[in-house]
Amino acid sequence: MSRRDDGAMTRISEKTIGRLSLYRRVLSxxxxxGRRQVPSHELATLARGTPxxxxxxxxxxxxxxGRRSQGYDVAELNKxxxxxxxxxxxxxxxxxxxxxLGRAILAYLAGRRPKLxxxxxxxxxxxxxxxxxxxxxxxxxxxxxxxxxxxxxxxxIIAVPAGAAQEVADLLVxxxxxxxxxxxxxxxxxxxxxxxxxxxxxxxxxxxAFFARLP
Amino acid sequence: MSRRDDGAMTRISEKTIGRLSLYRRVLSxxxxxGRRQVPSHELATLARGTPxxxxxxxxxxxxxxGRRSQGYDVAELNKxxxxxxxxxxxxxxxxxxxxxLGRAILAYLAGRRPKLxxxxxxxxxxxxxxxxxxxxxxxxxxxxxxxxxxxxxxxxIIAVPAGAAQEVADLLVxxxxxxxxxxxxxxxxxxxxxxxxxxxxxxxxxxxAFFARLP
DNA sequence: TTGTGTGAAACCGTTCACAGCG
DNA sequence: CGCTGTGAACGGTTTCACACAA
Numbered sequence: 448m449s450r451r452d453d454g455a456m457t458r459i460s461e462k463t464i465g466r467l468s469l470y471r472r473v474l475s476x477x478x479x480x481g482r483r484q485v486p487s488h489e490l491a492t493l494a495r496g497t498p499x500x501x502x503x504x505x506x507x508x509x510x511x512x513g514r515r516s517q518g519y520d521v522a523e524l525n526k527x528x529x530x531x532x533x534x535x536x537x538x539x540x541x542x543x544x545x546x547x548l549g550r551a552i553l554a555y556l557a558g559r560r561p562k563l564x565x566x567x568x569x570x571x572x573x574x575x576x577x578x579x580x581x582x583x584x585x586x587x588x589x590x591x592x593x594x595x596x597x598x599x600x601x602x603x604i605i606a607v608p609a610g611a612a613q614e615v616a617d618l619l620v621x622x623x624x625x626x627x628x629x630x631x632x633x634x635x636x637x638x639x640x641x642x643x644x645x646x647x648x649x650x651x652x653x654x655x656a657f658f659a660r661l662p
Numbered sequence: 663m664s665r666r667d668d669g670a671m672t673r674i675s676e677k678t679i680g681r682l683s684l685y686r687r688v689l690s691x692x693x694x695x696g697r698r699q700v701p702s703h704e705l706a707t708l709a710r711g712t713p714x715x716x717x718x719x720x721x722x723x724x725x726x727x728g729r730r731s732q733g734y735d736v737a738e739l740n741k742x743x744x745x746x747x748x749x750x751x752x753x754x755x756x757x758x759x760x761x762x763l764g765r766a767i768l769a770y771l772a773g774r775r776p777k778l779x780x781x782x783x784x785x786x787x788x789x790x791x792x793x794x795x796x797x798x799x800x801x802x803x804x805x806x807x808x809x810x811x812x813x814x815x816x817x818x819i820i821a822v823p824a825g826a827a828q829e830v831a832d833l834l835v836x837x838x839x840x841x842x843x844x845x846x847x848x849x850x851x852x853x854x855x856x857x858x859x860x861x862x863x864x865x866x867x868x869x870x871a872f873f874a875r876l877p
Numbered sequence: 878t879t880g881t882g883t884g885a886a887a888c889c890g891t892t893c894a895c896a897g898c899g
Numbered sequence: 900c901g902c903t904g905t906g907a908a909c910g911g912t913t914t915c916a917c918a919c920a921a
Contacts, residue, residue: 456748461747463913464872468865472847486880495849495858499914505880515920516879525853532868534875540867551762555847555863563871602871617899626874632687632770634710642873643710644866648770651859652755652843653747656778656817657679658857659841660749678889701902713902714892721904728897731901 459508459531466504467528474525486518498577539566539598539626544606545575545585552553552606553581565604567594587617594621602626609633650653681719684709688741701733754781754813756839758830759821760790760800763845767821768796782809782817785877793833803830810837817841824848828847 459467474495474572474656477485487498494501504513505519511527527661540556542549542565549568556565568583570576577584586594595603603624607615612631619627626642632649676683678717688708692700695703702713702720709716720734726742728734755771757764757780764783771780783798785791801809812819820837822830827846834842842856844850847864 460911461873463867464869465865468868469849469862472864473849488880493849495851497914499916500912502881503883503913513881515881517921518880532872534871538871540871547766548763551766552863554762556867559864560868563867575862576751601874602867604867624874626870628863628870634684634688634708636710642870644870644873646859646861646863646866647680647684648767648843649687649774650680651861652675652771652778652817652819653683653775654679655841655843655857655859656749656755657747658676658859659816659839661857675890703902712892714894715890717903718891718905728903730897730903732899733902 457507460466463504463508464501464532466494467508467532468495470501471525471528471532474521474528476618478521478525482521484514484518485521485524491594508638519659533560537562537564538602540564540593541566541591541600541603541619542568542583542606543570543588543591543603543619544611545570545572545580545631546606549606550581552604552630553583563602566598567600569594582624588618591618592622595619595624600624602628604628604630604631605635606630672722673767678719678723681709681711682723682747685716685719686740686743686747689736693736693740693741697736699729699733699737700739701732702728705734712740722764748775748777748839752777752779753817754815755779756781756806756810756815756818756834757783757798758785758803758806758818758834759823759826760785760787761797761821764821767845768798768817772796778817781813782815784809803833806833807837810834810868812840817843819843819845820850821845 470490487501491501492497513525524592540563542552545568551637553565565583568580568585569588569591570585571588576587578585601624603619605612605615605627609631612629612633613635616635616637618625620637620641629643629645630649635643637643641656685705688705702716706713706716724742724746726734726739755778757767761781768780782799783800784803785800785805786803791802793800816835816839820827820830820842824846825845827848828850831850831852833843835852835856842852844858844860847862850858850860
């Protein structure tokens, strides 16, 4: 949700949130090039969308007005999107599973979003436990409930094999997790109120293969 | 597309293709448990969807009729979905970038779909070149065009850092790639006719974080 | 001119609700 | 009964098209 000038709340759809995240990345790249203004049609091209969509998103969800005949202010817009997407306080994220995928995720997310970073990693493999991997100490899985509760963590990334995913999810939900990012190729079941975002590599690849075949 | 009894073609939407891939996985799990029949409402629960949606998908896209008061035949349906999703001939996939993420993808996809597997891997890092990683030999990037053309590869997975992604994509498109699965946190630009599926970990995490905050 | 803001229309995709069949 | 198949209704997004401002 986002608070408007008049205090009313607007529910923002999942799709819109995804696009805002994308716009922000494009804006950061533009800012790095020293750009100050950007019109909707350029933002649209860079994000592979349409100008009308961009304007709608920025007006309705972000409530950041553009300047007529000049477009949007890059820095201002970047900030405004942050106000919608980011929590006011920094949030910790738990990572469960420190195999190849887990390590890739750790590396990937390192230093990207300071307000949203992995602050605890868990694995059952005794080879990994208590070693520091990509800057984060790996803890045994049975410390998970206590650590998650103590550190007030509400978001978790599941990067364990399919067979262990549901079990891990149950553990996380009991520890008070409210958002899950699931990489395991299983459809996790969780009670209402827990948001699940699935990243399904097989599905994505099959999709790419299917549409690559079309004439 | 899928060929119907009457020979007419139905264009299947991206979302539907994603769900079919998901149904197939659920069906495989059911088959492994020895289940023979499954009603739409159960498939829906397992896939986190609705019964009506499942029935529509199976009827319109897969054209696999269920048995009234018994549901669908697990094996038959699994096969029918394969007829829609899979290419008749096995397809090779190229992987570019054999870092942590690339290795995770190699491990993840190994032995999952025999008709759709990684048959060539590339990286610029001399540490990796010519070594066999997760069963696949890693080749230098400058062999990419020739290898992709020779082996008639049309699908590629981009797992390189953001800065190199567009360049690699251009190389792939020139080599005749028609479907891209992109893990790099950049919006790749490609000509129409090249299908791009983005897997954007940062976006997914921000989404999970945002919706985890909602009351 | 250029480019925003925005009702209104068009376009999906999803769900409802029920006829029909085993 | 139980469960499928499906026209019809619904609801959410996306796009159109144009008034308006700099």
